[in-house]
Amino acid sequence: MPHVVKSTILDAPTDAVWNVLRDFNGHDHWHPAVATSTIERAQAADKIGCVRRFKLKDGSELREQLLALSDLEQTFSYCLLDTPMPMFNYVAHVRLLPVTDGDRTFWQWESRFTTRPEDRDGLTQMVAEQIYQAGFEAIRHHLKEAA
Amino acid sequence: MARVYVSTVVNARNDRVWARVRDFNGLPNWHPAIAESRIEGGEPADKIGCVRDFRLRNGDRIREKLLGLSDYDMFCTYSILESPMGVENYVATLRLTPVTDGDQTFLEWTAEFDCAPERETELVGNIGGGVFQGGFDALKRAFGG
Numbered sequence: 001m002p003h004v005v006k007s008t009i010l011d012a013p014t015d016a017v018w019n020v021l022r023d024f025n026g027h028d029h030w031h032p033a034v035a036t037s038t039i040e041r042a043q044a045a046d047k048i049g050c051v052r053r054f055k056l057k058d059g060s061e062l063r064e065q066l067l068a069l070s071d072l073e074q075t076f077s078y079c080l081l082d083t084p085m086p087m088f089n090y091v092a093h094v095r096l097l098p099v100t101d102g103d104r105t106f107w108q109w110e111s112r113f114t115t116r117p118e119d120r121d122g123l124t125q126m127v128a129e130q131i132y133q134a135g136f137e138a139i140r141h142h143l144k145e146a147a
Numbered sequence: 148m149a150r151v152y153v154s155t156v157v158n159a160r161n162d163r164v165w166a167r168v169r170d171f172n173g174l175p176n177w178h179p180a181i182a183e184s185r186i187e188g189g190e191p192a193d194k195i196g197c198v199r200d201f202r203l204r205n206g207d208r209i210r211e212k213l214l215g216l217s218d219y220d221m222f223c224t225y226s227i228l229e230s231p232m233g234v235e236n237y238v239a240t241l242r243l244t245p246v247t248d249g250d251q252t253f254l255e256w257t258a259e260f261d262c263a264p265e266r267e268t269e270l271v272g273n274i275g276g277g278v279f280q281g282g283f284d285a286l287k288r289a290f291g292g
Contacts, residue, residue: 008248009156097255100275101155101283106246106253136248 001089002115002124006132007108012143014096014105018074020139021094024052024066030142031135033057051081060084067091080113087123088114109135148236149267151258153279158292161245161252165221167286168241171199171213177289178282180204198228207231214238227260234260234270254283 010017020030025045028037036055040063043050051065063081070076073095080090092111099106109132115123157164167177172192174181184201186192192199193216200210207230215224221244227237237260244253256279262270 005245006247007245007253009246009251009253097154097253098152099154099156099253100152101280104156106154106156106244108244133248 001112002120002127003110003112004124004127004132005108005110006128006136007106008133008136009099010105010107010136010140010143011102012105013103014074014098016143017105017107017139018071018096020142021096022046022069022071022074022076024050024069024076024078027052027054030138031131032138033130033134085123086115086119107136107139148259148261149271151239151271151275151279152255153257153275153283154253154255155280155283155287156246157252157254157283157286157290158249159252159290160250161221161243164252164254164286164290165218165243167289168243169193169216169218169221169223171197171216171223171225174199174201177285179285180278180281215240232270233266234262236261254286256282 020026023045025037025039028034033056034054035057038053039045040051040053046069048066048069051063054062054064056062062083064078065081066076066078068075068077075093075095077091077093080087090111090113092109094109097106111127170192172184172186174184180203182202182204184199187198187200190197195213195216197213198210200208202208209227210229211225211227213225215222222240222242224238224240227234237258239256239258242255246253258274
């Protein structure tokens with residue numbers, strides 16, 4: 001089972017980063033791969049179990065469900081329900097931890113999923129670089145613009 | 148119960164930083180406040196339950212017991228058996244987590260303990276800002292940032 005783990009340091013306090021990341025319906029505001037985002041059935045974006053529907057820049061759609069969200073721990077988890085890619089059992093976790101030395105943020109984004117053997121390396125690389133690492137860079141840029 | 152949480156980033160891969168801090172008898176090799184250390188009973192320093200008896204540069208003596216050590220998760224947990232600090236039920240953990248972006252290491256050093264209420268602020272400051280951050284600063288210097 002592929003296990004992707006990516007992490008970075010952001011030069012902003014965890015509260016500022018969490019303020020952006022905790023909005024399960026807000027990834028279209030910052031992630032370069034996401035064109036639009038809506039929550040199904042008009043539910044609140046911090047209601048556990050809510051489903052977001054992404055339209056990606058390439059036109060494909062995917063649905064993801066919020067599994068856990070903690071303002072105390074500054075973590076959230078979600079899974080993929082529908083995707084055009086051959087990815088199954090995808091569960092991802094995001095967590096923020098304070099870097100007290102300099103009032104910065106440690107951000108970790110990780111997931112496990114199953115797939116066909118021939119797609120394993122390509123999908124692992126795609127998740128790590130185009131979703132997670134690109135997300136890091138986008139948030140870095142987003143925070144700079146907001147400041 | 149008082150809590151201390153201090154964290155930093157060191158500009159080196161986590162396996163290199165871990166090699167430096169995993170030795171439970173190695174504090175004098177990297178922490179500027181520690182003058183000398185020995186493991187009681189001639190036990191190996193990575194035997195869970197071993198006791199280190201070390202002396203600070205200010206002359207204080209502290210005995211600490213190794214409660215947990217993981218090369219896989221890169222953490223070390225220990226308790227204080229004897230110290231002049233006036234703390235009870237002191238348990239601390241030093242944990243390393245990789246920062247994949249730039250091959251750095253995220254270090255967290257936490258402690259929980261009981262003490263007289265009027266001394267809590269002073270002790271949290273000394274342990275977090277003094278002992279833990281002092282160790283981090285030395286590691287950052289050793290690894291160039």
